[in-house]
Structure formats: C-alpha cells, structure tokens
Amino acid sequence: MRRVKGISREALEFILEASRSSMPREFAGLLQAREGVISEILILPGTESSEWMAWVPVYMLPSMPIVGSCHSHPVPNxxxxxEDLEFFSRTGSYHIIAxxxxxxxxxxxxxxxxxxRDLIVIESNRAQTPVFRPE
Ligand SMILES: [Zn+2]
Structure with missing residues (x-):
C-alpha cells in the first residue's frame, strides 16, 4: 500500500469548493499523491449521475499513482x-466524502x-499564509 502522509490544504479546499459549486449534483474525482501528499484531484466525467461509481471504466484510470477518491453528498450525510463501498474497494485506500x-x-x-480513517491536512510551505484563530 502506498504511504500517504496527508492531504494538502489546497487539494482539500478544491474538493470542498467543487462540491459546493456542483450542488445539487455530486462532484467526484480521484486523488493523486506526490511525495506522499494528496495534492492533485482528477475530476471524473459525468459525475452528475448519482451512480457514478458504477460506470467509471477501470481502463480509463490513468497510470499515475491514484491513492483513492473523493466525492460529495448533496445531503448532510x-x-x-x-455503491461507494464497492468503488472504494477497487480504488485505493483514502476516500473522502464531502x-x-x-x-x-x-x-x-x-x-x-x-x-x-484519519487524514492530516498539510499546510503549504510555499504560501506562508498566516493563520488567524478566532478568540
Ligand atoms: Zn457517496
């Protein structure tokens, strides 16, 4: 199994934003890791179907390392x-549901x-964004 240290803040924010803007449809993608950090999202076509997992042909999966998947639920569950579980068992070890x-x-x-499972959010060193904490 591929070693994954966590997910980059940017990748997580991308997933959340894509999920938000896809409403009321689902958003779905595959997670790619660089040096053990999930940092790339491959968007799956045709994700307006609620059964998107059923028809992602395995041969379409790119040869780059895929460590898992992400998708959104339009309801807060x-x-x-x-169907998710069936897909999870075929596509890596990290599966995010937003x-x-x-x-x-x-x-x-x-x-x-x-x-x-736990997944650590890794802040980017490049951006040096100051973190503000509410009192
Ligand atoms: Zn689902």
Whole structure:
C-alpha cells in the first residue's frame, strides 16, 4: 500500500469548493499523491449521475499513482453508500466524502473497506499564509 502522509490544504479546499459549486449534483474525482501528499484531484466525467461509481471504466484510470477518491453528498450525510463501498474497494485506500455545508469540517475520510480513517491536512510551505484563530 502506498504511504500517504496527508492531504494538502489546497487539494482539500478544491474538493470542498467543487462540491459546493456542483450542488445539487455530486462532484467526484480521484486523488493523486506526490511525495506522499494528496495534492492533485482528477475530476471524473459525468459525475452528475448519482451512480457514478458504477460506470467509471477501470481502463480509463490513468497510470499515475491514484491513492483513492473523493466525492460529495448533496445531503448532510457522510456515510458511504453501498455503491461507494464497492468503488472504494477497487480504488485505493483514502476516500473522502464531502457533505453540506462543505466547510473545513464537512468531510470524512474512509479506508478501502469503508472504515473511518484519519487524514492530516498539510499546510503549504510555499504560501506562508498566516493563520488567524478566532478568540
Ligand atoms: Zn457517496
């Protein structure tokens, strides 16, 4: 199994933003890792279908390392569906489900069998964005 240290802040924000703007449809993509950090999202075509997992042909998957998937639920329920679990078991070990309101806590990560797993959000060193914490 590929070693994944975490997901970059930018990749996570991309997923949340894409999920938000796809409403009321689902957004779906595949996660690519560079040097152990999930930093690229491959958008899957035709994700307006709620059964997108059923018809992603395996031969379409690119040869670059895929460590898992991401998709959104239009309703605030992050639990993987039966179709999700089938897809998870075929496509890597990190599976993100985002759900309304798509803020920084509105997502969960699961392993290939649908169990919750931790995923660390890694801040970019390049941006040097100051972090403001509410009092
Ligand atoms: Zn789902």
């Amino acid at each position: 992050p639990a993987p569906s039966q 759900f309304p309101p798509f803020d920084e806590r509105s997502w969960r990560c699961y392993d290939s069998s649908g169990r919750r």
